[in-house]
Amino acid sequence: MIAIANQKGGVGKTTTAINLGTALAATHRSVVIFDMDPQGNASTGLGIPQARRRSNAYHVLIGEAALSEALQPTVVPGLHVVPSGVDLSGAEIELAALAKRESFLQRALTQRGDKHFDYVLIDCPPALGLLTINALVAAQAVLVPLQCEFFALEGIAHLMRTIERVRRAYNPTLDIQGIVLTMFDRRNNLSDVVATDVRSHFGDKVYQTVIPRNVRVSEAPSHGRPVLIYDMSCAGSQAYLHLAGEVLRREQALVA
Ligand code: ADP
Ligand code: MG
Numbered sequence: 001m002i003a004i005a006n007q008k009g010g011v012g013k014t015t016t017a018i019n020l021g022t023a024l025a026a027t028h029r030s031v032v033i034f035d036m037d038p039q040g041n042a043s044t045g046l047g048i049p050q051a052r053r054r055s056n057a058y059h060v061l062i063g064e065a066a067l068s069e070a071l072q073p074t075v076v077p078g079l080h081v082v083p084s085g086v087d088l089s090g091a092e093i094e095l096a097a098l099a100k101r102e103s104f105l106q107r108a109l110t111q112r113g114d115k116h117f118d119y120v121l122i123d124c125p126p127a128l129g130l131l132t133i134n135a136l137v138a139a140q141a142v143l144v145p146l147q148c149e150f151f152a153l154e155g156i157a158h159l160m161r162t163i164e165r166v167r168r169a170y171n172p173t174l175d176i177q178g179i180v181l182t183m184f185d186r187r188n189n190l191s192d193v194v195a196t197d198v199r200s201h202f203g204d205k206v207y208q209t210v211i212p213r214n215v216r217v218s219e220a221p222s223h224g225r226p227v228l229i230y231d232m233s234c235a236g237s238q239a240y241l242h243l244a245g246e247v248l249r250r251e252q253a254l255v256a
């Protein structure tokens with residue numbers, strides 16, 4: 001289980017969840033995208049209408065439904081989504097009043113005895129509240145998308161401290177799978193400056209693959225499709241295929 005997290009909005013979390021998920025599914029792995037964002041962009045981007053979200057991420061989070069009961073198929077063979085639901089927007093406040101509020105998702109997933117999937121990618125909301133914390137507690141690893149813009153590193157220290165705190169209190173083996181640079185614009189000098197800066201800060205944690213800013217990537221969600229289905233040959237699609245390769249290699253290195 002990999003949490004895709006960054007408390008900034010618009011950095012490419014949802015796009016990465018959808019397209020990394022699609023690329024992993026293309027390698028014959030069973031993949032679930034768990035839409036933890038009340039805005040439901042991952043569900044919409046995968047073409048799941050509201051009517052098909054009756055059993056959703058909220059019900060799984062609070063233990064009312066097993067993961068397998070909330071799954072919806074997508075246009076991609078092997079890729080399912082646990083859709084977001086309206087109740088998710090009130091979940092932070094509801095959970096805040098409860099004991100062990102940080103580990104609801106972890107408990108729900110272990111107690112309901114869910115069938116095995118190769119990957120569950122959690123698309124986190126743009127905040128470091130209880131929904132993201134629940135994702136970090138339940139996950140084995142976290143993947144951080146960073147947009148290539150001037151303020152990219154701002155807020156990252158806070159995210160890293162949160163990860164460290166989750167490690168210490170709840171999930172000692174939580175790994176940083178990696179940091180992926182997104183929306184890289186090679187015509188813009190700033191993108192290069194930011195990329196160099198991030199690499200000097202985080203070294204090997206930064207994937208070699210950089211996701212370019214690509215109009216096909218931004219068009220795909222309005223068609224309810226991953227860009228890998230919408231236009232497999234575009235630069236954005238190719239980048240996500242490469243990223244999936246790196247994610248798999250890092251995982252194998254960890255096991256070895
Ligand atoms: P987040 O989930 O972090 O809020 P999104 O993945 O929703 O970010 O991306 C924010 C916006 O940027 C969306 O409209 C998305 O389509 C667009 N976008 C994301 N990645 C790219 C890219 N590589 N090229 C062009 N547009 C992108
Ligand atoms: Mg999002």
